[in-house]
Amino acid sequence: MENKTEEIQEQEKDTGEETEKKPVSKLILLIVVVLIVGIVGGTLGTFIGNKLSDKPHAKQTEHISGKISEEQASIPLDEFLVNLSQDKNGEDSYIKIQLSLLVPAKVGEKEVEKNKDVIRDSVVNTLRKKEATSILEDTKGIETLKTDLKEEINQANSSSLVKEVFITNLVIQ
Structure with missing residues (x-):
C-alpha cells in the first residue's frame, strides 16, 4: 500500500511539473x-513612411538648386579672421567668416582668381569698419553686411563682377 501511495504521489508530482x-x-x-509581429510592423512602417516622405523632399531640392543658374558660378574665398571696430563699451571683437561670391561663370571665375588679393583687401577693410553689435543685434545686420561687401568688392574692381555674396560660416567673438 505504501508503494501505491508513493507511486500516486510521484505521478502527481510528474503531472504537476507538466x-x-x-x-x-x-x-x-x-x-x-x-x-x-513588432519587428515586422516596425520595418514595414519605416519603409512605407520613407517612401511617402521622399517625394516632397525631391521637389524641394529641385527648387532650391535653381538659385544658381548655369551662367553663374559660386566662388568660395579663403577664411577671414579680422578685428572688428571697438564697441561703445570699448570691447574688442573678432569675426571669423567664410564667403562665396556669385559671379558670371566663365569670365567671373578668371577675374576673381586674378583679383583675389584686391577682393580680400576690400573684404578686410569693410569688416574692420563694422561693430559686432551692428552685425548681430540689428535685424538686417547680415543683409547689410552682404550688401556692403558686394558694393566694396565691385568698387575695388571697378566693375559689377559680384552679383551676390554668400556667408557660408560666421563666428563673432
Missing part, C-alpha cells in the same frame, strides 16, 4: 510571436 511547463512554454511562445 502543468507548470505548459504555461511557461505558452508564455515564451507568446513573447516570441509579439516580438516578431
